[in-house]
Amino acid sequence: QVQLVESxxxxxKPGGSLRxxxxxxxxTFSDYYMSWIxxxxxxxxxxxxxxxDGGTIIYYADSVKGRFTISRDNAKKSLSLQMNSLRxxxxxxxxxxxxxxxxxxxxxHWGQGTLVTVST
Amino acid sequence: xxxxxxxxxxxxxxGQSITISCTGTSxxxxxxxxxxxxxQHPGKAPKLMVYxxxxxPSGVSNRFSGSKSGNTASLTISGLQAEDEADYYCxxxxxxxxxxVIFGGGTKLTVL
Numbered sequence: 001q002v003q004l005v006e007s008x009x010x011x012x013k014p015g016g017s018l019r020x021x022x023x024x025x026x027x028t029f030s031d032y033y034m035s036w037i038x039x040x041x042x043x044x045x046x047x048x049x050x051x052x053d054g055g056t057i058i059y060y061a062d063s064v065k066g067r068f069t070i071s072r073d074n075a076k077k078s079l080s081l082q083m084n085s086l087r088x089x090x091x092x093x094x095x096x097x098x099x100x101x102x103x104x105x106x107x108x109h110w111g112q113g114t115l116v117t118v119s120t
Numbered sequence: 121x122x123x124x125x126x127x128x129x130x131x132x133x134x135g136q137s138i139t140i141s142c143t144g145t146s147x148x149x150x151x152x153x154x155x156x157x158x159x160q161h162p163g164k165a166p167k168l169m170v171y172x173x174x175x176x177p178s179g180v181s182n183r184f185s186g187s188k189s190g191n192t193a194s195l196t197i198s199g200l201q202a203e204d205e206a207d208y209y210c211x212x213x214x215x216x217x218x219x220x221v222i223f224g225g226g227t228k229l230t231v232l
Contacts, residue, residue, distance in 0.1 A: 044226040045166070045209055047219050059218045095165060100221035105172070106154040106213045110165040 002026045002109045004096045009114030016086050016118070022079040022096030022111060029077040030054075032102030036070060036081045038092035039113075046092075049081065050100060064090075086118045124149065124210055124224035131230040137198040140227045142210035143191060148222065150191035154213035157186060157195045160226075161206045169208075170195060197229075205231040 008020040020036070035050040047061045049070040058070060069082040079096055093115050099108035125143040132138040142155065149155055153173045158166035168177050170186035173193060183198045193212070197204055210224040 045223050047223070050219065100211070100213075100219070106211075106221055107156045107168055107171040108158070108166070108211070109168060110158075112165050 002098060004098060004109065004111030006094065006096045006111045006114040009094065009116045011117045011119065012086055013120055014087060014118055017082070017084045018086065018116060020081040020083065020094055020096075020114060020116075024077045024079065024096075024098070027098065030074040032098050033057075033100055034072055034079045035097045035099060035108070036079075037095045037097055037108075037110075038090075038116075039095070040089075040092040043092075048094065051079070053102065083116070086116075088118050090116060091118045092116060122222070124212055124222055126208075126210060126224040126227045128225075129228045129230065131232055132197075132200045133232045134200055134202065136200050137196060138200060138229065140195045140197075140208050140210075140229070142193045142195070142212070142224050144193075144212050144214075144222075145191055147216055148191075148212045148214040149188065149193050151215075152213050153188070154221075155186065155188060155193040156211045157184075158209045158211070159204075159206045160209065166209060200231055202231050205229055 003025045005023045036048040038048050049060045051058050051070045067085045071080045093113040095113045096111040097108040155173045157170040159169050160166040169184050173188045174186045185196050187194050208227045
């Protein structure tokens with residue numbers, strides 16, 4: 001079955017950096033777009049970034065553009081998010097998700113999430 | 121990109137049926153059968169409940185069903201159970217630029 005395991009979250013000071021990782025298993029990783037989606041406490045789901053199956057198409061939400069970098073390694077079945085110049089408003093649970101597209105279908109399968117807290 | 125519109129909250133008693141709406145436009149929800157629904161319990165990750173408007177993944181209860189009329193998709197939960205109390209989110213494909221999938225704002229379902 002589809003498994004996505006995130007790591008790398010934690011407490012960081014404003015202006016600091018974190019690197020999130022996501023290890024995938026249970027499906028053909030190279031056939032799917034992969035995404036990072038976040039959820040601040042008490043809020044809804046918010047786009048952060050996605051990357052196409054081959055890595056050639058990348059999207060960033062305006063709120064993170066220029067500060068975050070998404071990447072993937074299809075050989076290692078892994079997804080990463082480098083987060084720089086972090087702000088308090090970046091505090092959220094960050095979900096790694098398979099999707100929004102792959103194998104002819106528009107849907108997400110989600111990891112368990114990793115908490116990022118930006119605070120002094 | 122505009123978000124899809126969902127009611128902030130709905131409620132129902134055990135055994136009843138409820139419906140959660142998800143309103144888009146003639147360019148997204150109305151034009152394509154690529155609406156999905158996700159259930160999220162507190163402190164947990166979202167879980168896919170319905171995809172492509174009407175399809176249920178393996179293992180999802182048949183009490184959950186999806187439909188669409190015009191620019192509005194709906195998730196109906198029949199025989200409401202206490203465990204159904206959660207937040208529900210819809211998504212839809214959109215051809216209008218990036219991102220090409222948009223989210224609804226979420227609906228809190230309370231089982232009375």
